[in-house]
Amino acid sequence: MRALISCCLALLLLPWPAYADDAILVFTRTAKFRHDSIPVAVETLGSLAAEQGLRVVHGEDSGVFTAEGLSAFRAVVFANTTGDVLDEPQQAALQAFIEGGGGFLGLHSAADTEYDWPFYGELVGAWFHKHPPGLQTARVTLHGGGDDGVQWPITDELYNYRRNPRPWVQVLATVDEAGYEGGTMGDDHPITWCRPMGRGRSWYTGLGHDAAVYADPDVRALLRRGLAYAAGTSPHC
Template sequence: MHPHTSPHPRPGSGPASGTRSRRAARLAAAGATLLLALTALPAAASGAAASGAADDDRVLVFSKTAGFRHDSIPDGIAAIKELGARSGFAVDATEDGAAFTPGNLARYDAVVFLSTTGDVLDTAQQSAFERYVRAGGGYVGVHAAADTEYDWPFYEGLAGAYFQSHPAIQRATVNVEDRGNPATAHLAPTWERTDEWYNYRTNPRERVRVLATLDESSYQGGAMGEDHPISWCQEYRGGRAFYTGFGHTKESYADPAFRQHLLGGIRYATGAVQADCRPEQGYRPLFDGTSTDGWKQAGPGSFTLDTASGTLTSTGGMGMLWYDARELRSYSLKLDWKMAGDDNSGVFVGFPASDDPWSAVNNGYEVQIDATDTPDHTTGSVYGFQSADLAKRDAALNPPGEWNTYEIRVQGERLRIWLNGVKINDFTNRDPARSLLQGYVGIQNHGEGDEVSFRDIRVKDLPAKGGGHHQHHHDG
């Protein structure tokens, strides 16, 4: 945005809250170093730096079976080892529950339960794994990981749901709900694939962030109805958990789309990449990737719609694409965004209808997107008014080239910002010339060379005053 006279930014209010994975501090520092180096690196070099994982990350693949044994397990182990070699994490594989000791588990950033079945850990081993997760360890469950440890309530919560039944292997349509997550960001809104499709004993949606569901009308034998989750993620008891129902067939592990899905889940679980894995229900799309109906360009420049990827990408400026179909009052706005490099954009809220983008600047507030600038002018700030909590912001932020998710929650004159599920800013308007009580929302195209993409812009109406009981579990 442009500089203008404003109050001094409020500095960050303390260290990141909650238990982080054992690599979080190092990864945050590496991300900060990367951002500082961006302007000095050629684009290709900066992209390579952004995509690499830290070289001392380590993942344990556990594939012990006490029931049915999948013949795809060796393919799965080989695939994860190949993904690790390419992405910068070491992989050990075992079928021995004796590996689940506090000292040994502490070596790993995540443990992958690869089509485990039945009772695979004794009481002491279960206790060690619970302590590992509570200390920030990661869990990845693949396919029959849901057919495992039926008498262990902690594991049921971690996996998200238990297996109930499955029909024959067949082709089905997968609906991808969350394309801001590293496990699904590469996918189209629908994904046709062949696998063995599990029905689960319970629907985990109220407790997890559902990433993908099955269209039961596209195959025979679905038993969960219109809402049939098949992949999800969550923060659980201090750790991170990712589950995918895919992966029964050997062919899955040779499929580039599935391999990227699995890699994204592993990277989330290890803490190498951030994502908003809080439960989400009740949002309606403002931009679903298919058209800009309801949106209007104000000022110069534009946004380019790519229906294949479902994205809007900024071009030229300085202008703004705003949603003129409805004025909002009390709401949660969510959207996914990605920078190409050290770019500039933002999300405007609380401004009156106008074809002049400067009206939004002068009458509303901008939630900034910018890799490198002063604290009150950089990512997560209320532009020119209040810096994000920088420690929390840096720990939650994915680097250029990766998707990030904002939640911008407006209730009364209070504006709160979550980045990848972490609350990084809490601002209250006290400027009599501005008001958040009602207004429109828009996304900025800042100028030539500032390339920022957006997708899956969605909104949920909220009570006028914050802190309602049904909201509190999302307010972390």
């Protein structure tokens, strides 16, 4: 009996959810604009995840967002989702998953998703406001860790956000608005960031509109870091 009680207590102390494997859910449902780059994003995430011993499961059925459905995953990726993609019970399941120890990674228009759900606004960090016309080239600057101050060029659709997320997140990269037209956030324009959420983790980048971006080695290195953090295999984002 004493052994049984000890076993039960040990189970209660395990983090929720109890992951069945090292799978990551890549969710690409869209209710508004649909990006042509989604297939490339899914392929890239699969390749980068495999490097880390992780397995990607791609889907667009929001029915997986239940406590049981999400318990099979270490993290959920919203890869260029748009609009209202989850109903209220599904939202509750995702929130419990994140707060209980799961991870979230948002790509680009993940910030153009679930505007009426306050928790999601905190999870993604900042919602999309508008973007300059077309693709433009800007300079990205990395912040923190051994990469602090490293810069590289990017050509992509560069989002402006409804708020600067810096007070609530750890900013990992900014873009220099002086190098392109249409930026509205001023001298401090975060484009990639992360934050803890309950016992879970959230990581987001505004890059990823254009399919060509996913072949950029600097972007791939950034996504590799994001996957490791969201999946909980690295404590550093």
